[in-house]
Amino acid sequence: MTKFIIVTHGDYGKHLVKSAELIVGKQENVSTLGLDLSNNVDHLFDRLNQEICNGLCTGSVVVFSDIFGGSPMNVTVRNLKNLSFHSITGVNMPMLLEAFSLRDQVPVDDLVSQIFDAGTKGIVNVNDKFGLKGGK
Amino acid sequence: MSEIVLTRIDDRLIHGQVMTAWVKTTKANRIVIVDNPTAEDQFMIDVLQMLAPPGISVDVYTAATAAKELGNFGPNDKIIILAKNPKILQELREYGVLLSHINVGGMGSNPNRSKLYRNISASSDELLCFKSLINQGVKVEIQIVPDEKCIQMQKLID
Numbered sequence: 001m002t003k004f005i006i007v008t009h010g011d012y013g014k015h016l017v018k019s020a021e022l023i024v025g026k027q028e029n030v031s032t033l034g035l036d037l038s039n040n041v042d043h044l045f046d047r048l049n050q051e052i053c054n055g056l057c058t059g060s061v062v063v064f065s066d067i068f069g070g071s072p073m074n075v076t077v078r079n080l081k082n083l084s085f086h087s088i089t090g091v092n093m094p095m096l097l098e099a100f101s102l103r104d105q106v107p108v109d110d111l112v113s114q115i116f117d118a119g120t121k122g123i124v125n126v127n128d129k130f131g132l133k134g135g136k
Numbered sequence: 137m138s139e140i141v142l143t144r145i146d147d148r149l150i151h152g153q154v155m156t157a158w159v160k161t162t163k164a165n166r167i168v169i170v171d172n173p174t175a176e177d178q179f180m181i182d183v184l185q186m187l188a189p190p191g192i193s194v195d196v197y198t199a200a201t202a203a204k205e206l207g208n209f210g211p212n213d214k215i216i217i218l219a220k221n222p223k224i225l226q227e228l229r230e231y232g233v234l235l236s237h238i239n240v241g242g243m244g245s246n247p248n249r250s251k252l253y254r255n256i257s258a259s260s261d262e263l264l265c266f267k268s269l270i271n272q273g274v275k276v277e278i279q280i281v282p283d284e285k286c287i288q289m290q291k292l293i294d
């Protein structure tokens with residue numbers, strides 16, 4: 001089974017998963033890692049490294065992070081030096097829901113491509129979509 | 137003569153919007169990261185250059201090389217020196233680089249460090265290093281982002 005790891009500032013990842021599970025049900029083989037203000041990034045690197053290695057033992061791994069250039073993403077990129085896994089940043093609900101729905105139904109390269117689309121297309125200007133004025 | 141507009145300790149180096157905020161405040165156009173192990177790691181150097189705020193050049197040097205290279209920048213260059221801990225900045229001073237002011241923005245916790253203030257933890261060696269720098273006349277202040285209040289390190293370690 002493809003393992004998903006969500007690494008973010010604070011508890012964003014943990015709560016994103018919980019919220020997604022309200023819609024798609026309880027998910028297996030998902031880990032979340034959070035980084036707080038006073039945490040050490042090297043410690044996060046080690047924790048992430050361990051999660052990725054464990055995942056790679058049984059299948060592919062996709063690591064989701066919250067923002068490009070943030071420490072969670074930086075720590076992910078550092079792991080890409082020595083490990084082969086997929087990584088996408090800017091994780092949001094549409095992306096995660098698509099990931100849970102498609103998991104192990106399509107090859108992992110296709111999965112990453114489709115969740116990228118779902119994540120980006122999931123951002124919609126509601127006023128524009130419905131032709132409604134936003135007011136001042 | 138190029139100008140060092142900020143000397144900062146942040147063990148997360150370039151991350152999120154923090155460096156962007158400092159670049160904006162200081163009007164820096166270059167970041168010089170001084171870190172001996174990272175200077176030997178081309179993969180990390182490439183990553184750090186990719187994380188640079190738009191229009192900013194990033195170089196990564198050992199303390200010895202940084203001391204030389206800092207003299208080679210152009211007259212209009214405004215440089216942010218970025219390091220992970222006070223010891224390498226002490227080393228840089230020993231190589232002759234004049235640092236009068238150090239901004240401490242982030243030092244994460246680890247088994248050797250005790251919490252000093254918010255996201256700043258330091259080991260006893262690092263505290264001694266800060267004391268030594270302060271005794272040499274260097275102003276050491278904690279300030280995570282430019283909008284925040286500055287805390288004098290001297291007050292926390294006395």
